[in-house]
Amino acid sequence: MPVLTRLIPSPVVVDISRGALDDLAGLLADQRISSSGKLAVAISGGSGRTLRERLSPVLPGADWYEVADGTIDSAVKLADAIKGQRYDAVVALGGGKIIDVTKYAAARVGLPMVSVATNLAHDGICSPVATLDNDNGRGSYGVPTPIAMVIDLDVVREAPPRFIRSGIGDTVSNLSAIADWELSHEINGEPVDGLAAAMARTAGEAVLRHPGGVGDDTFLTVLAEALVLTGIAMSISGDTRPSSGACHEISHAFDLLHPQRAASHGEQVGLGAAFAMHLRGATESAGLIAEVLRRHELPVLPTEIGFTVDEFVEAVKYAPQTRPGRFTILEHLDLTPDQIRDAYADYAKTIRS
Template identity: 50%
Template sequence: MPLLTRTVTAPLAVETHSGAIAHLGDLLADRRISAGGDVAVVVGPGIGARAAEQARQGLSRAEVITLAEGAGTHAGAMNLAEKLRSRNFDAVVGIGGGRVIDTAKYAAFQQGMPMVSVPTSLANDGVASPLASLDRDGHSISYGSHIPIAVIIDLDYVREAPVRQLASGVGDALSNLSATADWELSHSATGEPIDGLAIALARAGAEAVLRHPGALTDDDFLTSLANAHVLGGTAMAVAGSSLPCSGACHEIAHALQEQHPYVSTHGEQVAAGALLATFLRGDTALFAEMAAALRRHDLPRTPQDLGLTVDQFTAAVAYAPHTRPGRYTILEHLALDVSTLRARIMDFVDELD
């Protein structure tokens, strides 16, 4: 009887601990990513530059490229890709926040080079995903790329990130519970294929964060959060799409970003969106757990928490399905008119009081 298997794309190495960056050179050599340290280290002007100096202690032949401008944009990524042609690098190492990581990831993909992700913040699952979110012509667009060949998370640097960024990372991780529920709903209602392994990966990390009692700056909690992002990124690589990590929660976030830019972070938006979607699906047990976790980590739960009126939030949720045409979530399933949707949102707010 033949054994049927599949190859799963995942990082070759994942390390999360204090002092990880100081051992970057050894890790790249041990995993045969770069024996001699011939890598391009891409950083922003902030904390990533300091981390890069520490990494160079074990990467004497590395070339540091500072993204003075253009980080997080398609143009910046393409300019970086052009710079990478100047030398025969073994790999690209991105050190910094999400915008630096995504810029390095997409530039490496354009050049067919492996990319090592070294995030100094855990604001979202882009640290290990096969997607790069880049601004182009005033819009944030997700571009396909290779999943990082290694993910190195130094807790000494992550702890220095603003607490709001860490909380946003919690919101992004927890939203996977809503996204996977939407995917299963789509399978039931429309027959859309689902991938059980991708769902299991996305949920495992999110549930660990959901039920972890630690505070945002506790090493054990940060390790769980980092693992959740790695598992979420791997889930997307397994699925070949963002479905295990993006449902109504992200539709709502994209609508909020278009209609009310800068009022909240992406992680805050998807957290509130996931909570509302869970309420609309009638999953009372998960709703209670998620609401408690968002409160514990000081994440927004209601329109008022986001700095919006109920009417503003209702308008964004009503528009949300237009941000991802073809995606089927609880919003498309219910297809509520604006007045009914507003009434359900009022019930949602009352439930949280």
């Protein structure tokens, strides 16, 4: 009889709790990821050094590697450094740049990768994608999903609150991305993976509907779980469709058109999600997203992150070029600059009322 199920790529263990970092060595041994303790640990040159001092006594067999930045050159350099050293696994200890560099390096040398996130800025902490800067700007590279995911809420609390707010914007934007995926299915027949969509939507709704804030452990747990679920949703679908639509296209346009002025990823995609929902006529959903973003002190208007209305119109018009082949509400409507300007005026009026 055939097995009518499928295997889902996901971490073998996810630990989201206070003090999780202190039990990292035990977790890796218990899960048979590293019984010998022979690990390569990638850290930043800043906060990573402090964490190294804290963890060195409990990881005596580890070798530590400082990562300079989030470029593909740094990822290749890390891969070359750890190649042939007979490590059990590679551990990324830090934020998104460290994690993405380590994911790519581990994939390059064929080692399992453990993601130890020190902030909750975006869903890359557990995704099968490494986003790295290169000579042409920024690229996304397919990599295996982390074998283990560790988030210490005490460490997350020590990061600036803007990182948590960025993660909120990124997770809430799932709802716009799923709407774009469903639109593409309706118009173009693009297949929608129901399980991936359900997981990404559940993650977005959990954060959107939670009454807590950035200082609340319960809320931080829900946000961390939502980011992990979103990463797994991308692994299931095999691409970023569950979490990336018009919202991310608009954000990428800001990054490319104004690289020195771009705001955080989560701020831009949250704003993009609210506006995209408005474009598709989902006024109530757009209003709710904007209300939640405001409650968490995230921007809902481009002027709140330093962009003029003209620059926003330019970014929205340019946005489809950032993801050729991806169909969203922006490609569907194909608005002229004047139409975008009118839609924005209506959006701004609606969310203010």
